[in-house]
Amino acid sequence: MTAPTPTAAKPTVQKDRSMAMQKAMVDGNYARLARAEAERRKVAYTFVPGNINELLMCFDLVVNYPEINAIQNGMRKKSGRYIMEAEKAGHSEDVCTYVKADIGMMLKGNIGPNDERLPNPDVLMLSYTGCFTFMKWFELLRHHYKCETTMLHVPYEGGSGFSKNSRDYVVKQLKETVIPTLERVSGVKFDIDRLREYLKESQKAEENWVWVLESAKHKPSPIDSYFGAIYYISPIFTAFRGTPTATEYYAELRKEVEQRIANGQGPITPEGEMKNEKYRLVVEGPPNYTSFRDFWKMFYDEGAVIVASSYAKVGGTYDFGFRHDPDHPLESVAEYCLNCYTNHNLPERVRMLETYVNEYQADGLLINSIKSCNSFAAGQLMMMKEVQKRTGKPGAFIETDLVDPRYFSPANVKNRLESYFQMIDQKRRATAA
Amino acid sequence: MTTTKEIIDRCEKLYEDMDFTAARAWKEAAPGRHVIGYMPIYVPREIIHAAGMLPLGILGGGDQLEVIHGDAYYQSYICRIPRSTIELAVSGKLDFTDGMLFPSICDVIRNLSGMWQLMMSDKYARYFDVPQNYQDDVGGVYYTQELHELKEDLEKISGRKITNEDLRKSIAVYNENRRLIKDLYELRRKAPWKVPTTEVYLLLRAGMVLPVEEHSQMLKDYIEAASTEDRPLRDNCRIVIQGMFCEQPPLNLIKSIELAGCYIVGDDFMMVTRWLTEDVPLDGDPLENLSQAFLHHSENVSAKYVDREEDKGIYLVDLVKKNGGEGVIFTSPSFCDPALLDRPLLQDVLKAHGVPYIAFKYAENSGQMQPIREQAGTFADSIKLWSEQ
Numbered sequence: 001m002t003a004p005t006p007t008a009a010k011p012t013v014q015k016d017r018s019m020a021m022q023k024a025m026v027d028g029n030y031a032r033l034a035r036a037e038a039e040r041r042k043v044a045y046t047f048v049p050g051n052i053n054e055l056l057m058c059f060d061l062v063v064n065y066p067e068i069n070a071i072q073n074g075m076r077k078k079s080g081r082y083i084m085e086a087e088k089a090g091h092s093e094d095v096c097t098y099v100k101a102d103i104g105m106m107l108k109g110n111i112g113p114n115d116e117r118l119p120n121p122d123v124l125m126l127s128y129t130g131c132f133t134f135m136k137w138f139e140l141l142r143h144h145y146k147c148e149t150t151m152l153h154v155p156y157e158g159g160s161g162f163s164k165n166s167r168d169y170v171v172k173q174l175k176e177t178v179i180p181t182l183e184r185v186s187g188v189k190f191d192i193d194r195l196r197e198y199l200k201e202s203q204k205a206e207e208n209w210v211w212v213l214e215s216a217k218h219k220p221s222p223i224d225s226y227f228g229a230i231y232y233i234s235p236i237f238t239a240f241r242g243t244p245t246a247t248e249y250y251a252e253l254r255k256e257v258e259q260r261i262a263n264g265q266g267p268i269t270p271e272g273e274m275k276n277e278k279y280r281l282v283v284e285g286p287p288n289y290t291s292f293r294d295f296w297k298m299f300y301d302e303g304a305v306i307v308a309s310s311y312a313k314v315g316g317t318y319d320f321g322f323r324h325d326p327d328h329p330l331e332s333v334a335e336y337c338l339n340c341y342t343n344h345n346l347p348e349r350v351r352m353l354e355t356y357v358n359e360y361q362a363d364g365l366l367i368n369s370i371k372s373c374n375s376f377a378a379g380q381l382m383m384m385k386e387v388q389k390r391t392g393k394p395g396a397f398i399e400t401d402l403v404d405p406r407y408f409s410p411a412n413v414k415n416r417l418e419s420y421f422q423m424i425d426q427k428r429r430a431t432a433a
Numbered sequence: 434m435t436t437t438k439e440i441i442d443r444c445e446k447l448y449e450d451m452d453f454t455a456a457r458a459w460k461e462a463a464p465g466r467h468v469i470g471y472m473p474i475y476v477p478r479e480i481i482h483a484a485g486m487l488p489l490g491i492l493g494g495g496d497q498l499e500v501i502h503g504d505a506y507y508q509s510y511i512c513r514i515p516r517s518t519i520e521l522a523v524s525g526k527l528d529f530t531d532g533m534l535f536p537s538i539c540d541v542i543r544n545l546s547g548m549w550q551l552m553m554s555d556k557y558a559r560y561f562d563v564p565q566n567y568q569d570d571v572g573g574v575y576y577t578q579e580l581h582e583l584k585e586d587l588e589k590i591s592g593r594k595i596t597n598e599d600l601r602k603s604i605a606v607y608n609e610n611r612r613l614i615k616d617l618y619e620l621r622r623k624a625p626w627k628v629p630t631t632e633v634y635l636l637l638r639a640g641m642v643l644p645v646e647e648h649s650q651m652l653k654d655y656i657e658a659a660s661t662e663d664r665p666l667r668d669n670c671r672i673v674i675q676g677m678f679c680e681q682p683p684l685n686l687i688k689s690i691e692l693a694g695c696y697i698v699g700d701d702f703m704m705v706t707r708w709l710t711e712d713v714p715l716d717g718d719p720l721e722n723l724s725q726a727f728l729h730h731s732e733n734v735s736a737k738y739v740d741r742e743e744d745k746g747i748y749l750v751d752l753v754k755k756n757g758g759e760g761v762i763f764t765s766p767s768f769c770d771p772a773l774l775d776r777p778l779l780q781d782v783l784k785a786h787g788v789p790y791i792a793f794k795y796a797e798n799s800g801q802m803q804p805i806r807e808q809a810g811t812f813a814d815s816i817k818l819w820s821e822q
């Protein structure tokens with residue numbers, strides 16, 4: 001899973017200020033990473049879901065997100081080669097392709113998506129939230145880099161909501177293992193007031209982000225909450241949450257979306273504004289990145305807009321109420337980790353999707369099942385049936401992969417989507433009759 | 434005295450019985466009895482036992498169950514065990530169970546816990562998490578509390594309190610069972626020709642469905658019989674197999690490896706039977722003791738996080754050494770994240786220690802064993818050739 005920071009498939013026709021800001025942030029982080037060794041800055045690698053970015057910033061660490069590199073390499077058509085490289089080195093064809101794209105890149109000299117060498121990690125911050133693969137991924141990297149690794153085990157929410165026991169456990173790990181390790185690696189003493197300041201910024205950004213997400217309740221929707229959201233989520237899901245720059249970005253984004261609503265405009269696509277909203281969909285599962293634009297085009301060509309997606313929640317389910325809280329800094333960091341989408345159990349995920357279909361007045365739920373991602377995929381067929389049953393809206397199921405081009409079959413996907421759109425039409429006719 | 438054949442015949446019947454007749458009979462033998470299912474890899478069965486319940490190991494449908502409905506629940510790129518487990522449920526074969534525990538092992542079993550909750554909302558289903566932090570005041574405190582919650586859940590089902598005395602008695606019973614399994618493995622280490630692994634496997638499988646007391650007696654009888662019976666010693670090499678800790682291998686796969694000229698002297702079958710490596714103390718707070726045993730005296734498998742790089746894979750090297758192993762066969766279920774993600778790491782460690790290995794994959798319903806027998810045979814030959822040089 002992830003949350004991305006794409007720049008390669010950037011929309012080309014209409015450019016809002018927010019787009020330039022987002023691109024500058026992503027490029028800026030890659031530039032910081034490239035300079036880190038020369039500037040003797042310490043580098044942390046970490047994962048998107050349940051990331052503790054605000055805390056990492058308290059130690060002046062430069063942060064690298066391997067999932068984001070995999071996405072960027074997917075969009076730049078480099079991931080296929082890296083995956084094969086990893087498979088040649090003995091990694092199974094059956095496992096998550098993010099891991100293999102990352103390991104392949106590492107084996108080929110760790111040249112990042114911006115064509116500059118990524119620095120080696122000083123610390124692997126293993127935020128173990130919502131995905132088993134994370135644990136093995138960083139064991140693999142640790143084996144290669146022989147660097148310090150600190151694990152933050154975030155218990156899965158097996159029931160409804162998290163328990164106090166789980167939250168206390170996460171807080172204790174922060175206090176007793178994570179913070180001391182980060183202090184040792186960075187040489188910077190932890191200052192809780194500094195964390196509070198970052199959390200204040202996070203909270204502001206989160207408010208505006210939720211507003212933007214919920215703007216998709218308008219008809220026509222001014223945003224695409226899956227393809228378009230890939231760009232929107234990148235600051236808040238990665239190295240920028242907690243910075244004033246991210247706060248400014250979401251304020252700007254909100255202004256632009258407000259304007260689009262006022263103008264009655266639809267979302268911006270790589271080919272300009274989508275004029276005729278015909279279908280409103282909820283999507284579950286990550287997208288395909290190796291053919292990202294072609295994939296998106298299959299939707300906007302048909303007038304289909306994604307009004308809500310679970311993928312835009314992998315780095316936090318803010319729209320269900322969570323906000324970072326500067327008054328309870330470590331507790332709220334723990335709650336954030338516990339609340340990421342794939343850390344919720346299936347009944348809860350079904351409930352969220354059902355809510356989306358109803359509240360965003362969607363025509364149905366589409367699942368993009370990712371071959372290499374058990375965290376998302378195991379159980380999705382049942383989720384689809386359940387959401388269909390509860391909402392009375394038709395569902396559809398397609399299968400692709402995140403960054404392995406061998407598993408994106410455009411003809412199959414297109415056929416499935418066309419049938420799905422026809423099904424929605426029929427359903428509408430039947431309801432009207 | 435009972436013979437090994439008689440015992441293994443019984444185990445085989447239990448193994449083939451997809452209706453869980455023995456467990457059903459146990460439940461019906463007295464009113465108010467309850468059965469709690471559990472999946473791999475580890476649950477503290479002592480607590481279920483202390484509640485007066487039967488812990489029942491559910492390990493999928495193997496190669497005997499025809500999966501009719503289960504495939505509609507899973508994409509082709511997900512392992513087999515969840516679909517055949519769903520099949521067991523939807524075909525009514527688990528209708529007599531009163532609950533199910535889904536331990537923390539991987540995202541597939543994790544998500545299955547939620548599917549269970551959706552499918553059988555009237556039945557108890559708990560995702561059972563264990564800490565990946567092994568400090569007493571961090572992971573220990575968390576885990577002890579989880580054990581308390583499990584205990585309270587079971588009390589609600591049975592309608593009676595579980596006392597510390599109940600827990601101590603159950604811990605003692607499981608200590609004995611683990612000691613006997615250790616004895617069985619020790620006998621296999623010393624004389625693998627007397628204790629074929631196919632039989633070890635079936636004996637452990639029997640422990641998934643029988644009351645623990647009955648299983649312990651069965652182990653005692655087998656150890657006694659196997660120690661005295663004569664079986665021919667062959668010129669086999671000694672192999673450790675790895676990767677079978679969740680989805681089960683077809684019995685024929687184990688047989689094929691043995692027939693290919695390998696004595697299997699180490700394995701990771703049904704780790705729940707030996708997860709705790711030492712006796713759990715009987716004095717003091719029983720749940721605290723179970724928690725401490727988990728933190729400080731528990732096994733290693735691919736589903737567990739290893740805190741220090743220098744410790745990674747050492748358990749496997751030790752397993753090989755301790756049992757006089759000459760090589761490792763990684764045999765993992767297709768699409769199994771824990772086994773397959775970990776494999777390159779373990780292989781690297783073996784390489785550094787000069788232990789040869791091969792790898793292949795299986796599914797619980799794999800039928801074609803010829804390629805596996807050939808690969809294992811070639812591996813065994815090459816090991817023999819090496820050792821002769």
Ligand code: SF4
Pocket residue numbers: 001002096097098099130131132133134372373374375376402
């Ligand atoms: S398995 Fe899924 S959630 Fe985990 S790293 Fe891979 S893509 Fe992300």
Ligand code: SF4
Pocket residue numbers: 512513514515538539540541542679680766768769770771772
């Ligand atoms: S076989 Fe592997 S992937 Fe499948 S449920 Fe078991 S541990 Fe998980």
